[in-house]
Structures are given as C-alpha cells and as structure tokens.
Amino acid sequence: MFSLLSLNRQCCHANITRLIFRRPFSQTYAAQARDTKQSKIRVPSKKALAAKQKRRAASTALKQGKLEQLTLLDAISTLRAVEVASPKAMYELYVKTEMGSGVAVPKGRFKLPKEAKARAEEKILVFAEGRQAEEAKKAGAHIVGGIELIEGILNNRVRATTYRSATSLIRAITPRLGRFLGQQGLMPSERRGTVTDDIAGYIERIQGTSEWKADKTGNIHMPIGSMHFSIDEVVRNFRHFMTSVKKATGNIKDNRQKETKKPGSLSHSVDLVVISKVLLSSTKGPGIRITDY
Template identity: 30%
Template sequence: MSTHGKRYFNAAKKAPQKPVSIEEAIKFVKANPGAKFDETVDVYFRLGKELTKGDTAVRGAVKLPNGSGKTVKVAVFAGGDHAEEARQAGADYVGLADLIEKVTKEGWCDFDVAIATIEAMKEVRKCARVLGPRGLMPNPKTGTVTDDTASAVKEAKGGKVDFRMDKTGNVAVVAGKRSFDEDKLVENVKAIVSAIQSAKPASVKGVFIKAMSISSTMGVGVPVLVTSVAE
C-alpha cells in the first residue's frame, strides 16, 4: 500500500521524466511541495559501483554558502582550554570522560555533529560502536578531529554538513530548506557537487557521478543532468 499522498501524486504527474539542469530541478521542487511544512531539500548521488570497495570509500564535508536551515546540536569531546573554547563558540555539549561514559553506557547520541581533539580521540574510540553506525564518529576527513574546537563548532553551526557513501555507492546530502530562495538553493547544490567531485579517490577512473537527483522531504525526485555538473 502506498504511503504517498495526493500532493506527491499530483507532483509526480508533472515531474520531468528526463534529467534537467540544477536550476530547473530546484524550480520544480520549490513549485511542487510534498507537504505543508518547510521540507528539507536533499541531493542524491549514485557513484560508480567500483566505489563500494573499502579502499575507495568516499566521505567528506561541505560548507554550504547559505547554510542548511537546520538547528545543529554539537557535542565536543575535549578537556582544558579546548573545552572552554568550544563552550564559548556555542557547543551544546562539552566534556570528555563524562560524555564518553554517557555514550558507551546509555547509548546517548542526542546531537548532530561530534567533534574531538586529537588527544581526546584516544578515548573517544571507545564510542565507535555507538557513534559509528550513526555516522557521528569524529573523523579527520570531515574536520571533526581537531584542536581548533572553536572553529569546528562555528563551522558545524554555520552550515557545514558531512557526507559519506553508503555500501551501495550512494550519497545523500542536505542542501537546505524549500523556503530558501531558488538562487540560494542552487548555490548550495553547486557547492555540494564540487565537494563530491573533490572527494573522488585518485584510484577511481572514468565517470565518477553516475546519476544525480534533487527532492524535498516528501516530494518527487527530479533527475539532474550529470553533464551539467561534470568536471
């Protein structure tokens, strides 16, 4: 039984069947809401099958020029001056042994981004079983393992979003809210595309982005011309 509503099916009838430009896709998504609330706009990529190998995993982060429109909760694993700097920067949770215990014993993960200092990572690894599957484990590739906790917190709060490829070679990245102006969403999407392309492993040859689409939370996916975002 379908879980889609009338809005979705009405939009599906009008949706482009062939890939269109980023600008056209955003225009359609904004004009055809899937729900009454302010939906999140997401960009989906299908990467080459060869990328499913462990040595070519794709992950990284992108600073959205116009923010994500989401309120981001940040947890920082740090002590001493680094902890105080994180608090001053606006981190929601700051600590070390206490936070680690909460994660490992209670399964706590009420945050969107986790940041850790280089020294703290020695202990934070204990949280891998809880944070890893949720994509919350601090990682140098996304800039979340750093001693500059203040900058990391400000970036996370200011629109920096992480991305990582799943086991089937797909990547989904938040681009903003449907209420954003068209040009701001387009700018965010182009920043995402650039970040994905920059994350291409050197060992990968040939076409990197196999397919791309844009949709709102409850809306119809609109295929985007891969040639319009080619390197």
C-alpha cells in the same frame, strides 16, 4: 428402500437451501449502497485543466530520448512546467557515487545561499580537557568533557549530532566508542579532520552549517530549493552543494587541507570517489539527469 428415500429428501433440502440463500451480486448490500448513492461530478476549472495539460506535455517530453539528459537550466525549466500548479513543491537533488572497498562513506558540511528548508538544531559534543575545554565552551559547544562521557554515550543518556575530539583524548575514547559511534558515522577521525587541537576554530567554522551524508551504497539525497525560488537561486544552491560533494569525494582539492598539511605528517587526503550520476527531480516530477554538474 428407506435409505434411498432419506437420501433423496436430503438432496432436495440442500437444493432448496442453496436456492434460498443464493442471490446475484447486484443485490448485495455493497452494490445496493453504491447504486443508491448519488455521485457528485466535479467539474475542473480552466486553470486546473491548463495545468494538467502542461504537466502531461512536460511528462511526454521527458519520455523522449533527447530529453533523458539535460543541462541544469533546461531541467529546472522542465520541472517548473511539471509543477506549475504546485508552488510549494521542492527540487530534490540525487547524487550517485561509486565507492571502492575500504573507502569511507562520503559526508561533508554546507550552507546553501538560500536555505531550502529550516535547518535541524545541531548539538555539538567535544572531548577536551583544560584550556581546550574552556575554549570549546566559549565557542558554543553544547557538551564538553573527557572520558567520563563514555558511559553516558554508550547508555544513550548523552546524545549529540556532532562529535569532535582533541588529539590528546582520541586514543582514550576510541577503544570503547569506536564501534558504537562508527556505525552511526559520528566517531571523530583524524582522517576526516574532526580530531583537532583548534577546536574553537573548528566550531566557529561549522556554526550555521548543516551536514550531509551518503548512505551505505553511496547515494546522496538533498532538497536544494522550492518552486517559488528564482532560477538563479536554484542554480546557486545546486552549484554550492555540488562543490561540497566534490570536495568531500576528492573531485576538487580542498585548499585548506593543502595548507595545513605538514611535511612528514600522515596524509589526510580524501580518497577519490567517482560521481557516476546526478539527477534533479521535484516532488511530483520525474528525475532528470544533469549533464553540466
């Protein structure tokens, strides 16, 4: 009997406790703060409404099947309509390549007719000795030396963005630096033409240029202009960069390589890499497949 009375008292106490501490969600501190806060309603201007309508119209048009693939001029016009309220937006180029097994990742150098962004400062390291070392220094190389540079490179005390080598030193540096620089795509290579005895001429040719490089899956991303560029300027930048990509992927023959090739020498020709897709997009706009690249 005593146990039953004790059990009833405990149950009643638990029910009273639940009723005391139970409260609806509308009376929580977060809900009360939300209700008491005076919300300010922003009224968009006519210019903002017009820009929003243009963006919606352009986005709706892009979803239509007939606009999935456009010519370069039509794609530029569409993206300009989408970014009408963002004059600082950028045109972004995306190139998809299909690489076969054992094919090196495509990369090359370019200089746009009108720079889309400020170029990053380049630091050139050259493996050379004697007269070639002096010529490299005069041509503008930042770091010049022989096998004594290997330890500094492996320890990351010596760093550069571009590595070049004379033919007399490439066999000496390859055993220790081949895997280390190769993983970063920086190792000088006869196949790519970055091992040469005309180091001064090579440095002069690359002065003022930038390097592009595909990722491991063959994708290339590059800003090619700003929305305040004229249509002609964007077209010239697009064509110029695509020419560099086509040369690096073997879709256009490089006349300079053809002239320097000697009978009986090793072939330095570029393996053909298929360009499967070219898209042009903008900062906030969709990607548009280009048909006339």
